[in-house]
Amino acid sequence: MALDLKMPILVVDDYQTMVRIIRNLLKQLGFEDVDDASDGTAALAKLKEKKYGLVISDWNMEPMTGYELLRHVRSDEALRVTPFIMVTAESKTENVIAAKKAGVNNYIVKPFNAQTLKAKIEAVCGS
């Protein structure tokens, strides 16, 4: 499936090791333009400055969680169509259903592998 490898991606996670893991996996997949933010508030600021082709966000962060970020993105006219993948340790069914209702495009539970990340990016952004 064809992917636009030049598409800017925003990785949102408060755990720098996880940011580094996802950045490395994206680099292996061929993506070059990757930014990161440490919580939903910082992510929103970046989303308003630059047009991203994909947001990959953790759920549990402070002060703004990934779930809140998702709802902000979906309620903002300029951002609402931005593809959004949740990558999180929140693995209860109620979390997955809440995220789906809020408009998430896909959901990955941690720990995950490169193949899963690739498959979800292709499913969400592939043409």
Place this chain on the structure above:
Amino acid sequence: MATASAQRMRTSTRPRGALIDPDGIDLKMVARELEAVADYVTNIKREIGALRANELYRARLPVAHDELGNVVDATQSATNTIMAAAEEILGSAEDDFETYRAFVQDKVTQIFEACSFQDITGQRINKVVDELAQVEKRLSRFAAAVNMRDQAAQVDPEDAAKQARKEALILNGPQTADLAVSQDDIDALFG
């Protein structure tokens, strides 16, 4: 409670030879009640002593706190070492095979060395488990001895606020295998 007890002393059937004061109170019964209260207080004091609360919060809980902090630090340090080695292997532009092989072997050795953190963190976590088992044992003994009941009104406001945030934002944290939904089940939800 005290008023009801005094009323009981006045109205109960007075045994033969009871010592009655001018107000009609059975002084021997008062003495027995006071003795029971004194026994209860003595028991509570003994149980509080057995709880050794000072030792719990001055020694055992700080040890658990420090050990967990060390586990986080050691895990982070090992992860950084492993990831740095892996990134260097991936980023290597070495053309000569023998040089590249020696370089990769050196980095893989660093990865093996970093993995030794698991042995130490395992021991640290076992220490925390032991300390928490002691705390649990003493608290459960104390709660049973004094017939303690939790009071909703005594909930810590800070803790209550955290709980409310967790519920509102569905912050459940990682789940055990029996409660966690699998990636396959999630994929089925997303069709």
